[in-house]
Amino acid sequence: MMSDAEVPGLEPLRAWFASYCDSFRSADPEQQRNFDLKEKHTRNVCLAARRIAQGESPRFCTLAEVAAVCHDLGRFPQFRDYHTFKDSDSVNHAHLSAQVVKQRALLDFLPREEREAVEIAVRLHNAFEVPAGLPPETEKLLRLLRDADKLDIWRVFIEYFETPEEERPSAAGLGFPDLPGCSPEVMDAVRKGKMVHLSSLRSLNDFKLLQLSWIYDINFVSTLRLIRERGVLEQFAAILPADEAVADVLAQVRGYLERRLKEGAGAA
Ligand SMILES: [Fe+2]
Known part of the structure; x- marks a missing residue:
């Protein structure tokens, strides 16, 4: 074509x-x-x-x-x-x-x-x-x-949290309230390798998990390599609550990323 x-x-x-x-x-x-x-x-x-x-x-x-x-x-x-x-x-x-x-x-x-x-x-x-x-x-x-x-929405999102509140582009957080913890259903979905629906979110932390779940929707091995190169998972770990359940979810996502990279190592 x-x-x-x-x-x-x-x-x-x-x-x-x-x-x-x-x-x-x-x-x-x-x-x-x-x-x-x-x-x-x-x-x-x-x-x-x-x-x-x-x-x-x-x-x-x-x-x-x-x-x-x-x-x-x-x-x-x-x-x-x-x-x-x-x-x-x-x-x-x-x-x-x-x-x-x-x-x-x-x-x-x-x-x-x-x-x-x-x-x-x-x-x-x-x-x-x-x-x-x-x-x-x-x-x-x-x-x-x-x-x-x-790839670039992740960059925008991470930068949002590194920017002082009064200088943040207001619409980037989609208006979710910054509540403590994460919703169990959202955690569960990401742990099971599922993409999260926007309609199921209750807080900004849930929104972080939703964005993390996008890794399951990546198509090209070259993108997965960029994710590893840019330390996207590490950046999410830094903005998510530091508790055991979150660490478990992050480990699942990391395992998925590494599997896909290994599978794709022979491909273009
Ligand atoms: Fe868009």
């Missing part, structure tokens, strides 16, 4: 993204922090997407970056109009991103098949699961985008 030719429209798309971010500038520093967060996030997802795609065709690498530039465009109008990044309290930001892509005709430089693949990846990047029945290259693009996105 995809040739190895370079995509001539990537550079204009990057430039367009910069002007798109500028168009949301706010005089309110608190609002601007939330827009800045998504601008930086998008740039990092672009870098991560390229890194994960290393070894794939140059064409696929470029498409991965195109999808990354577009994936969170909806975050900007979402925050401007609803002052939250919580989709369940506002709109599905991924659907909104896909809408912006279409309305602004951002992908007209791509052949139809590639355009559709990117649009689907953007629209489904936040879905709980990857649906069955997608064309193989579309599915691969979607899986890569989801990996790249998670």
Whole structure:
């Protein structure tokens, strides 16, 4: 489906993204922090997407970056109009991103098949699961985008806790109360290797566990290597409550990561 030719429209798309971010500038520093967060996030997802795609065709690498530039465009109008990044309290930001892509005709430089693949990846990047029945290259693009996105959401999330409270981008914690301990059902799910549903959360600690459970949803071995390289598990250990039950959950997740890395050692 995809040739190895370079995509001539990537550079204009990057430039367009910069002007798109500028168009949301706010005089309110608190609002601007939330827009800045998504601008930086998008740039990092672009870098991560390229890194994960290393070894794939140059064409696929470029498409991965195109999808990354577009994936969170909806975050900007979402925050401007609803002052939250919580989709369940506002709109599905991924659907909104896909809408912006279409309305602004951002992908007209791509052949139809590639355009559709990117649009689907953007629209489904936040879905709980990857649906069955997608064309193989579309599915691969979607899986890569989801990996790249998670890698940088972890970075955003960890930095949030390292930032003094008054300087934090307010919407990054999704408004969960900072209660002590973790909910037993959430702990249980992660211990059993399951992904946690956002609707089951009661506290910020639960939200940390939900993000940790994303490791079970990582697709590419190259992403798993980056997780180990960046010490993502160690960073989560540092922000979670230091008790035995949590240590047990972390050990489970570490075991899973190591198993997958070992299995994937022979693969690309
Ligand atoms: Fe997103």
